[in-house]
Amino acid sequence: MKRLSTVLAASLMLALASSPSFARSTSFARPAFPSSHLDDTIVVKLPNQATMTLFVKNKQQLREMRAYKLDSLMILLDTYITQAETAGKNSKSEQVTMEFYPAKDQPGKQVPEQIRITMRNDQGGKSTRSGDKVEVNMGRVFGMKVEENADGKGGDRVSVHVGDYGKDSLATAKRKAKREADRNRAVHNNFTIDLGLNTLTDVKAQPGQMEPDLKPVGSRYVSLNWLYDIRVGKVGSPFHLMTGPELSFNNYMLDNNARFINTNGVTTIASEADRSLDKSKLAVTTLNLPLMASLRFKGNNDKDGFRIGAGGFAGYRLGSHTKIKYSEDGRTRKDKDRGSYNLTDFQYGVQGFIGIRSLELFGKYHLNDLFSNDRGIQAQTLSFGITLLH
Template identity: 65%
Template sequence: MKRSFLLPLLTMLLALVSTTGSAGALRPASLNDDTIVVRLPNQATMTLYVKNKAQLRELRNYKLDSLIVLLDTYIAQAEKASKNSTSEQVTMEFYPAKDQPGQQVPEQIRITMHNEPGKPAGRTARTGDHVDVTLGRVFGVSVDENTDGSGNDRVSVRVGSSAKSDSVRNAERKARQEERANRAVHSNFDIDLGLNALTNQATAPGDFRPDLRPAASRYISLNWHYDIRLGRKGSPLYLRTGPELAFNNYMLDNVYQFRSANGVTSVTLPDAGRNLTKSKLAVSSINLPLMPMLSFRDKKGHDAFRIGAGGFVGYRLGAHTKIKYEEGGSTKKDKDRGSYNLEDFQYGVQGTIGIRSIDLFAKYNLNNTFKDNRGPQANTISFGISLLN
C-alpha cells in the first residue's frame, strides 16, 4: 500500500473519531454492535471494528497533527525495510513516548508491512496490500486495501484491543526468526546421546581384546555451541564451536575387566572366585569442536536441513573403573579412580546431519585411546542423536 493512500485514510479516520461529525456519517452495522460503517462522499466505504466506545475515545487523547507526522515517519521507515526484505511480513516497533517525554503521544507504535507472496518486496500488489498499525498498548488500527480487478476498491479499517491479531503475532514470530537467522553469532545448548565402539584394535601378547557391550557402552555430551556466520548477512555457512562436556563409558563383556599393574593397563580375567556382573571404564573430558556447517531454512523461517564436518580437540578430566561382582554369596562393588594410561589429549574428526529438529552425529578419535605400549591399542568412535534445545 502506498503511503500517499494510507496517510489521508488515517487522517480521515482520526478526524472522524475526534470530532462529533454528522449523524449520517456513522451508523451501526445491523449484524454487529461493534461495527461502524463510514460512507464517504466519493462512495468509498470504511469499516471500523471496535470493542467498545471507549476505544474510539482513546484516540482523542492524541493531537492529530503530531500523530500523523509520527505515523508518516514510521510508515516510511517500515516501507523502506519492507522493500529491502525478502520476508512476507516486516514488523517494526517505535516508542515515541520515550523519544518525546512529556508529549501526548502513544507509548508504542507497531507498523507491520505485508508483502504479497510471489511478488517483489515493496511493490504494490494487484490484489491488495495489508498494513497493520498498532497505537499504544491499548488498541490497534488495521488497514486493508483490496482490488478485485473490476475497478471496485474495498477498504477496511479495524480498531481493537482484546488481543493481538494473528497477522501481528505471525509477523512478530517471523521477525524473531529472521533476526535469529541473520544474527552473526547465536548460541544454543544441546545434548548428544549415543554409543561408543573401539576400532583398529591391536592386542598385546597375553592380553585379551577389549570387546565392548554395544548397547551399554554409552556416550553423553553436554554442549554449549556457538554458531558463527561466515560471509554476508543471510549466508547459510556457519562455524560451530563451543565447549562440550563428554562422558565415554566402555562397558566390557562381564567376564573381563580393565586393570593397571606395573604401569600398564590391560584387559584381564577377574580374580578367582569373582563372578562379574558389570565391568566398565568411565572417562570424562572437555572438548572443543571446530566444524563448518551449512544450515538452510524453509520459506517460513524454520530450520530445514543442516550438514557439517570438521574436527575437535579434547582433554581428559578424569577416569575410573567400576566392577560389580558376586563373591562369597554376596554382591559387591569396587570403584577405582586413576589415569589407566589413557591419553590426556584427544583429537579427531566429527560430522553431523540434521533435518528439522533431529540431528545425527558421529565422532572418530584419530589418536589412540590409551598411550602407546601402555594399554590396549584402539581408537574410539562415538555416534548417536542430538537433542536440540
Template identity: 65%
Template structure:
C-alpha cells in the first residue's frame, strides 16, 4: 500500500501532461449517453475517465491537478495509516479541504475508502483505494500484489463504484435505524367519523351523519420504543397526536344549545342547510403495543398493533352554510356544546411499508350524560407515514 499515493500522483501527473497531446488521447464509445476518455501515457500507463456528457468533463477544469494531487497524496496517506491500525477490512475517512483552505479552488468534501483483502481471502489479494471528491468525480486506484498491472480510473458523475458505495452507506443507515431502541416518525391520519350506539336527544331526534363528509384528520408525532433486546420486533407506540373530528349532520339539522342542553333543531322555515357540522379539536396520547417486522434490507415491511389512547378536547365550534337572498351565508359559533372534555378508547392498526389502516373507538360518550345526544365516536381510515 505504500506505493499507492506515489502511483496515484505519478499516473495523474503524467495524464495531466499527456492529456494536452492529442496523440495520447482517444474517445471510445461506451454505453448509451456515456463516453470513455482513455489517456495513454508514454510509460504504458493509462488513465480512464468515464463521463456522462461534456458538461461533466468541464467540471474538472475548476481544479488544478498538481495542487489537487498533493492534497490527495496527504489524505490517502492518512487513510492508509488508519487502515493499518484498524481491525476492519474497510476504513472510510472524510476530509473537508474547503474549510481547511478557505478561498482556494478545492473540493468541499473528499471521502477516501481503503479496503484490505488479507491473504486468507478467497479472491486475489489486492489493495484498493476509492477517492470521491464531493459529488463531482471519483478516483479509483487498484494495486495488484500478485504481479498484475496497476491502473487508475477517474469517474466523472455517477459510476458503478460510487453507486455501490452509496448503496452500502444507505444500507448501513437503514441497519443503524432498525437497531435503534427508539424510532421517531411523523404521520398523518386521514379518515372518516361515525356515531354508534346512538340515542335520541332531549327533543327525541337521533343524530345522523353524512359519512364521507364527516372527516377525521390527525397529525401524529410518534415514538416507537423497542421492548426487549436488539432485534426484537415488539414496540410500544406513544407520542402526541393533534386530532380534528368533524361531524357533518344529515337531514337539514343543526346543533343548538337550549337551556344548557345540546339538541338537534331544524333551521328557520324555508331555509335549507348546505352544510351543518360540529368540529372538535383534541390532543391525544396513544399507548399501543405493536409488532413491527422488517425485510432483509432493514425496511419496515409489516406492522400490527392494538392498544388504547387518552385525550383532551382543546376546542369546538359549529358551522352552517346556506343560501339567503341570493348570497351564501356561513355562521360559525364557538362553544363546548356539552362535549366531554376527556376521552379515552381503544385503537388498532395494520400496516404495510408506508401505509397503515387504522381504527379508533371512543369508549366514553361523545356528549355529557343527559346534556346532549347519546353517541360514541368511531374513526377509521389510512395513515400516511413519513
C-alpha cells in the first residue's frame, strides 16, 4: 500500500478544506452515485492526474475542521497508520482495526480525542487487490475515510470522507459524543429520591412510659438528594466519592390508638381513651450532608453494573410536628401541633447502598438518640428502602 501518498493526499485535502481561498473558489455538487447520508461533494483534480473527492454535510463541517493543526495531525496519522500496517501484516484476519487516543496521551493539545484505523486485506495482510482502505475517525463527531485505489492506468484515486459517513448520522454521532464526554467527566451531579420505611431500634422507655409501637407501612421515609459523584483516579476508575445535600422526611406513625404528647417538659406516648384515632404520627424534617466512598463497575453495553458504597452523614433538624386524625360528631378532624418535642437537633450516623443497573437499595442508621437524654424515649432510627435514579 502506498501509505505515504495516501497520507499526503489526505493532508492536502484537509489543508485545502481549511483554506479561505479554497472555500471561495470551490463549488459544491451532488454526488454522481446514490448516497442517503452525504449531501455535498467536492472534487479536486491535481496536476499529477490524481483525483480526490471530499464528502461533507455542509460548509460548516469544513470550517470546524480548522481547529486541528494539520502538520501535527498528519504526523499522528503517519505514526498510527504505520502501526496499523505492521499489525495488518502480522495478522491472519482480513480486517484489523486499531484505536488510538492522542488527547489522553497529549493533554492540553489540540488533537483528536480518538483515531480509529481499519486496514482491510484479502489474505491476512497480503493484499492482491488493486488498492487498500484506511478509515480514520477523528474526535467524537468528525470522521475521515481515506480510500486508495489503483486504476490500472498509472493513477490513484483518494477519497476523503469527512463527517457522518457509514451507518451513523451526525445526530447519532453527537449523542455518542455527549455520552463519551459524560463518561470522561470526573464529577457528575445526580438527583435521586429515596423511598423507604422507618423503624426504631434499641428502644429504652422510662419506668411507667409506653414504648412506641410503630405501624410499619405508615412510618415512611422520603429523601430528596442532590449528590455529586466524584471519580477518584483516571478515566475508568471504579472508585468514587459521593456528597451533596439531602432533604429528609421521617415519619413515625403510632399504632394502638396512641399519640405523642409533652408532659412536664418530657415527650411521652399516651393512649387515647376518649376517641378513636385514625392516624397518629410524628413528622421530622432534616437537612443532611453525607460523605460516602463507592465502587462502581460497568456492565454490558457500557451501562452501570454492580455498585456498592458506604459512609457517614451529619444533619440538622429543620422542623417537626405531630398530627392526629379522628372522627367527631360525624366529621373528620385533623389536629397538627408544631414543636420540637425534645427531638435531637444535630443528627449523625452511617449509611450505605448496593445496586445493579437501575435497581438500588439503601440503608441509613442514626447513631444519635431520637429524643434528648432524659426528655424522651431513648431509641435510634433505622431507615431502609429503594432509590429512584434520575
